Amino acid sequence: MYHEKITIAIDGFSSSGKSTMAKDLAKEIGYIYIDSGAMYRAVTLYCLENNLFTSDDSIDMHALKQQIDNIRISFRFNPTTQKPDTYLNDINVEKEIRGMDVSEKVSFVSTLDFVRKAMVAQQQEMGKKKGIVMDGRDIGTAVFPNAELKIFVTASPETRAQRRYNELHEKGQSVSYEEILENVKKRDYIDQTRDIDPLKQAEDALLLDNSHLSIQEQKAWLMEQYNKVVNS
Ligand code: DC
Numbered sequence: 046m047y048h049e050k051i052t053i054a055i056d057g058f059s060s061s062g063k064s065t066m067a068k069d070l071a072k073e074i075g076y077i078y079i080d081s082g083a084m085y086r087a088v089t090l091y092c093l094e095n096n097l098f099t100s101d102d103s104i105d106m107h108a109l110k111q112q113i114d115n116i117r118i119s120f121r122f123n124p125t126t127q128k129p130d131t132y133l134n135d136i137n138v139e140k141e142i143r144g145m146d147v148s149e150k151v152s153f154v155s156t157l158d159f160v161r162k163a164m165v166a167q168q169q170e171m172g173k174k175k176g177i178v179m180d181g182r183d184i185g186t187a188v189f190p191n192a193e194l195k196i197f198v199t200a201s202p203e204t205r206a207q208r209r210y211n212e213l214h215e216k217g218q219s220v221s222y223e224e225i226l227e228n229v230k231k232r233d234y235i236d237q238t239r240d241i242d243p244l245k246q247a248e249d250a251l252l253l254d255n256s257h258l259s260i261q262e263q264k265a266w267l268m269e270q271y272n273k274v275v276n277s
Contacts, residue, residue, distance in 0.1 A: 048275040048276075049175075050174070050175040051175060051193035051194060052172055052175050052177055052179075052189045052191070052194075053177065053179070053193070053194045053195075054179060054184035054188070054192040054196070054250075055067045055179070055181075055184065056180070056182055056183065056196070056197050056198070056244065056246070056250065057180075057197055057198030057199055058200070058205060058229075058233055058236070058244070059082075059205065059209075059232050059233070059236070060206070060209040060212075061198040061200050061205055062255055063180045063196075064080055064180055065260060066180075066196075066198070066260075066264065066267050067180040068080075068178075069267075070178055070264070070268065071177075071178040073268065074271065076176045076177055076178050077171070078177075079168065079171055079172075079178070079180075080129070080131070080181075081164065081180065081184060082151075082180070082182075083131040083139075084118045084131075084164050084167065085151050085155040086131070086143070086148075086151050087138055088116055088118075088154055088164070089150050090133060090138055090141055090142050091112075091133060091134075092150070092154060093146065093147070095108075095112070102150075102153075104153070104154070109157070110159055113159055113163045116134065117133075117134050117135070118133060118164075118167065119131075119132045119135075120132065121137075123139075140216075143213075145213075145218070145220055145228070148232075153235070155182075155239075156235065156239040156240070156241070158241050161183075161241055165183075168184075168188045169188060172188070172189055182244040183242035183243075185247035185249075185250050186242060186247045187242040190247070193274050194271060194274045195247050195250035195251065196251050197246040198254075198255060200254060200255050200256040201256050202226060202230050202233065203226065204256045206225045206226035209225050209229065210222050210225050213225070251270060253266065
């Protein structure tokens with residue numbers, strides 16, 4: 046059956062499993078998948094690599110502002126992992142952007158208005174033709190306020206910290222559960238209280254608490270919501 050392509054916005058807390066859901070749905074329905082968090086992570090990596098963090102953990106705003114338009118982020122499908130990898134100025138940084146040093150600093154970088162402006166513009170460009178599933182914090186509220194399907198995903202901080210712990214340990218990175226839980230809570234706070242486009246549920250978003258759902262159950266739920274929209 047032929048359907049008009051739609052825009053799907055999936056927002057939620059860090060490590061809520063929204064990326065897995067979004068990625069699986071995109072694959073199933075043949076849409077583009079964009080992980081907007083990876084873009085803020087790539088900007089943070091750029092700052093680390095170019096020594097833009099100052100000794101007090103702040104940032105050299107002047108330098109970053111001057112360089113922001115030279116930070117190009119793109120995604121390329123990796124046939125081995127069957128997932129898109131993140132590229133920063135044409136270099137694959139998928140592994141580097143997931144480490145703790147980037148996780149520690151990314152929330153701060155994502156509070157900067159000129160960084161958000163640049164990323165939102167790149168994201169809107171990527172979604173111009175619809176047929177896209179994008180996940181993040183402000184996709185349903187700021188990036189694609191007219192998205193036909195909006196989902197807001199949540200789960201307890203402990204559940205999310207455990208998921209991140211498993212993920213990092215699978216990749217061979219040794220970080221304690223306590224350290225991760227603290228990072229998750231700190232990021233929740235910064236994400237929800239920042240001035241520009243804070244994490245919040247859009248009025249027309251559907252809420253999904255997946256603390257007690259398996260990946261398969263989430264997948265089925267999301268597919269059902271997608272089918273409802275395209276068949277309505
Ligand atoms: O989803 P994630 O944990 O990879 O996101 C990394 C950080 O980027 C997170 O702390 C909040 C920020 N972010 C944002 O501000 N807006 C988005 N659309 C996506 C992520």
